[in-house]
Amino acid sequence: MHNKKLIKLMVTGCLLAMIQACSVPKAIIKEPNTKLPASYSSIQEDNVVQDKTNSADINWKAYFDDPDLLRLIEIGIANNKEVNITLQRVKAAENEIEERKGEYLPFVGVGVGADVDKVSHYTMDGAAEESLHIVTHEDEETGEEVGEPIPKYLQNYQFGIFATWEIDVWKKLRNSAQVAALEYMASKEGRNFLITNLVAEIAHSYYELVALDNKLVNLEENIQIQIEGIGVVRQLVQYGRANFLAVKRYEGEVSKNRAEIYAIRQEMVEVENNINLLLGRASQPISRASGGFLNLKPKATPSGVPSQLLKNRPDIRRAELELTAAKLNIEVAKADFYPSLEIKAGIGYRAFQPRYLISPESLALSLAGEIVAPVFNRSAIIARYKTANAKQVQAAYDYELAIINAYTEVANKISNVDNLEQEYILKSQQVNTLIESIELVNQLFVSARAEYLEILLTQREALEAKMELVEIKQKQVVGAVDLYRALGGGWH
Secondary structure (H helix, E strand, O other), X not given: OHHHHHHHHHHHHHHHHHHHHOXXXXXXXXXOOOOOOOXXXXXXXXXXXXXXXXXXXXXXXXXXXXXXXXXXXXXXXHHOHHHHHHHHHHHHHHHHHHHHHHHOOOEEEEEEEEEEEOOOOOOHHHHHHOOOEEEEEEOOOOOOEEEEEOOOOEEEEEEEEEEEEEEOOOOHHHHHHHHHHHHHHHHHHHHHHHHHHHHHHXXXXXXXXXHHHHHHHHXXXXXXXXXXXXXXXXXXXXXXOOOHHHHHHHHHHHHHHHHHHHHHHHHHHHHHHHHHHHOOOOOOOOOOOOOOHHHOOOOOOOEOOHHHHHHHOHHHHHHHHHHHHHHHHHHHHHHOOOOEEEEEEXXXXXXXXXHHOOOHHHEEEEEEEEEEOOOOOOHHHHHHHHHHHXXXXXXXXXXXXXXXXXXXXXXXXXXXXXXXXXXXXXXXXXXXXXXXXXXXXXXXXXXXXXXXXXXXXXXXXXXXXXXXXXHHXXXXXXXXXXXXXXXXXXXX
């Protein structure tokens, strides 16, 4: 009677301890603010219908129309080392899904074993074995059981199937598998974001190289004009209408421009090497079409509405998936407070000699179940739970930051494209005016109505304006690419 009361008290105590163990601190879940303005402009007119056409929906093969650039981008996506490294991370995340799925399924194994045992004579087991015999068979005549003494060195042979299964009562293992799936999708979005930036970087460097080609042409044309000018001045010196100082100033300007050619060539080498690095290959010449660069029209890039960023930008999509995974991780951590139920089972054969191993009497079975709940020293579980909570809040802020950064970036790129268009128009007017001024000042110089310094100054100003015009055109083309990337284009 006393034992029954003791058992009841022990069971009651265990149940109360389990109930106490199931108490979970309250989680603080942060919901992100995903609201965006209706337009990218700070001045929103009433009753204006926003055009939802978005260039991010255009595949990069359709967005770019330069065959040389398309070929470079295709090589870059296939060979870029960072992209390939990220691809392996994606594959690792995919394998993680399968690993976690397997955790909530029964673990079944097959085992074969053999061992030998000798117990000490001066122990309870050793003393008992003195009087024990192992039954081996039944005598046919007498019907008595016949046995043999337990061997001094007792052998043990066994084989069978065993299984363990943790019952996923609280969905801890299934939630963990879902977290792995979300992290896998987030890693894919990370790769897409990397490809978006890679496409933009290749286009940047390509157009920079084309712009350098055009600057080189401008310099060579200007040098040729100045060499012809030297010939004119030399003739005027013979007639006493000019002096050798003008010749020397012209020659000095030619040397200055020739030196600039080598600086541009060095830039070209560095840009080519950078493109090859992006393409994941050793240095080699970059094929490009540089003619007609100033007539190149920047690609039209419709921006759509800001809310489309949530589905087009890979970095925003990744942040959203990571936030969802962080929420589920709280549930995974919470399940550690609850009791776990595990079932173990096994079936096989076991005998002290191989010849008895497959007899029916050697059959062995086992089945067990246990419920375990943390009671004391739960500090580690609480810490993991609080950490999961903090990471959820962090993920929510990361998501909000990604949205704000994307909106700001697109708004800046739209403004940049618009302002560069106006800047290019005015700079073109300046270049045309200075070209006309060169012809005029040359005529005045020949008729002795202008100094040679005026010619040099006008030529220098025209060259600088042409160089600046090339740079603005480069910024225009690259600005359209940057807007395409900022909207979320370039990864599909």
